[in-house]
Amino acid sequence: MNQANQKISIYEPNSANTRFLSSLRGIIKDVKPANDLAIRLFIRDIKAQYRQSVLGIIWVIIPPLLTAGLWIFLNNSNIINVGETTIPYPLFVMIGTMLWQIFVESVNQPLANVRASRGMLTKINFPREALLLSGFYTVIFNLLPKLLVLAIAFSAFGLELSGSLFLFPLGILSICLFGFAIGILLTPPGLLLTDVPRAIAVILPFAMYMTPVIYPPPTSGLIATLMQFNPLAILIETSRNWFSGQLSEIPIEFTILGIITMIVLVISTSIYRISMPIVIERFGG
16 A cells, blocks of 8 residues: 555644644545545445344334324323314324434434444544444435325325425424434543433433423423423424424524524534544543
8 A cells, every 4th residue: 555645643632633623624624535434334334224124114113103103092092181283183293203203313323323333443544424424314314214104194184285394304404403413412422431322311201201292382381481491392393383384484493493503513523523532542442
């Protein structure tokens, strides 16, 4: 191999590589090679994931469908009373659980992808952002069967096509990016501490009950107050209203949340890039 073509990275205590703006420049510079590698990793992981599976990609829709089926049964049996919904409750809860599953996968995928590649990280020098992009492509790939289920539900419940339906992909993308920003931020500590993935597994189910996934948002009381500070309540409720034709514009709070999400995504990716050499040294040694 021609040594003149090899890329050499030097990490020093006071290196500019540890500065925020320098890390941003490095991320932009590595976008193309990271994306090329991410596509290859994504294809490899998808093939490996479903090679020995009978149901294959159907597994990605089983959890939200089971959750929706449970709450539909509880509501129809009068065991619980979720209140009045603007659309039929089975459709309401199906949309909510699908959107929530998208968020959960977006949070979990960055850490899962990087942890699965620990051996490669300690042996090969490559743009670490490729692992994040590969995870994002996996989340998008898993969207396809969920969208198919929602399309069938849309037709089955006789919803009318409206212009707001074209805003629904924007809602899905916002949920993906919001969850992914959180997932990237948790990846470096999650590689060093097993408490992080355990905490995620505990907090996410609890957070679902604090979000209008299986019930309409209350208009008064403590839960209503708490939901005002829950960004997921805005994302999921807005996206569901777009899908069902209950909302035809982009709320200002949704726009503000989108801007905050992009800022957090940039910051979390920079923190990931700065911290990964240190993290790799810790678990590589």
